[in-house]
Amino acid sequence: MSVSAPATTLTAEPDQIRRGLWRSILTFCRRQPLGTFGMALVIIVAIAGLGADLIAPYNPTANDFAAMTEAPSWAHWLGTDQFGRDMLSRIIFGARTALLVGLSSALVGGVAGLVLGVGSAYFGGMIDLILQRVLDVLMAFPLIIMALAVVAIFGTGVQNVIIAITVPLIPRCARVVRSSALAIREIPYVDAARACGFGHTRIILRHMAPNVVAPFLIMITAFVGQAILAEASLSYLGLGVQEPVAAWGLMLQGGAEEYASTAPWIAIFPGLAIMLSVLGINLFGDALRDELDPKLRNR
Template sequence: EAPSWTHWLGTDQFGRDQLSRIIFGARTALIVGFSCAIVASAAGLVLGVGSAYFRGRLDLYLQGVLDVVMAFPLIIMALAVVAIFGTGVHNVIVAITIPLIPRCARVVRSSALSIREVPYIDAARACGFGHSRIIVRHMVPNVMAPFLILLTAFVGQAILAEATLSYLGLGVQEPVPAWGLMLQGGAEEYASTAPWIAIFPGLAIALTVFGFSLFGDALRDALDPKLRDR
């Protein structure tokens, strides 16, 4: 059924209200997006700061592993993980989180390396502070700016990746509402006869990802002193 006063965004091929499904699909997208972003960013923060602080063989081996993971595009790695563990919301979260971790770790490590060389870190070591205290009290707070920017960016990337997996039939499965599934059902069979089935979920994905991208840019401008002073 086409959009009307009864169904503002129309109904899908099974007569289900599009607006209701988009709203419930937003819950799925945000759960996946924030879960992947928080877990990947937290793991990347630990690996990045630890690698930069301890250096040596730990840094060498860890960077080698991260390079191997980053050699594969995010969606390809996610497809491989889903193929191993299966579909479903929890497995999709795992599949998207794994390739996001090295991306955060590399950026955090880069910031932490510059902080490791500042005089007050040497002064903290000279005072006899332990490694954990130096990392938690001096290094982690100084890498929070890039960490928060990455956290925001990862939400949008994870939502887009989840929609892609669901569209391919390898992500969230029915009866759980997901924008990728809605897009799949509308694009394949009803693109010409009922285009609203695919248009509105596509707009939801695009606007959500674009919104998180804008928020990330604004956060970067607010946290970067060079950009803030312009």
């Protein structure tokens, strides 16, 4: 009996976690119908991006000059572009590019902003003053202008686009996190941790950072949408992802003006992909904010 009891407890814990997670998802879907719709859009984009090699019917970079600017048909559900490339395949692979740039920029910029924001609030004094003035200077420039400046320095390409979008996201995250961390710094358990002799790093990572996770997660969802829009804008201007990589903004650049009247699907479908992706992320982020904030949830 004494030997079998721990095994039963260990096997029961994963089942309880799964049931609790499933119950939380069902509760979220019942309370947040728009958030559920947004989550469904995000899941569709994620599946398309991760499984692009299996889902896409054609090679997104293969040219077929005998089928240039063909209208949607059974052979090409969303038509072809000016080089005869299948639009559906390029949109599916474009989801991979959007997710790569959006998630990488949001996570790197968010984590860097989290560290700077919590550290600035914790140390205060001259460190906080100097750091906040630097962040003020960075925030004075709109996101797209700052991204253009970084691209002008480092050049084009997927990696440089990620860097260009990450840099302006850092001060925006740091400012919001700092405002939450300032209140947490005054809570007695932080003073108790100092009295116990804990180092600054341990207090920041174990006692302050976990308490700003809620606003941090909400900002990450917002940053993903902003990063996707910024990547599409840079690619449309010819300063982002370059051919032959499939990217939604690059697809708009190639067909939005010249083929607007003769082959409008070249611009319509990439634009719809951008709109639905950002809409889904924003709806899911708003619903997540409502669920994580007790005041909004009770309302």
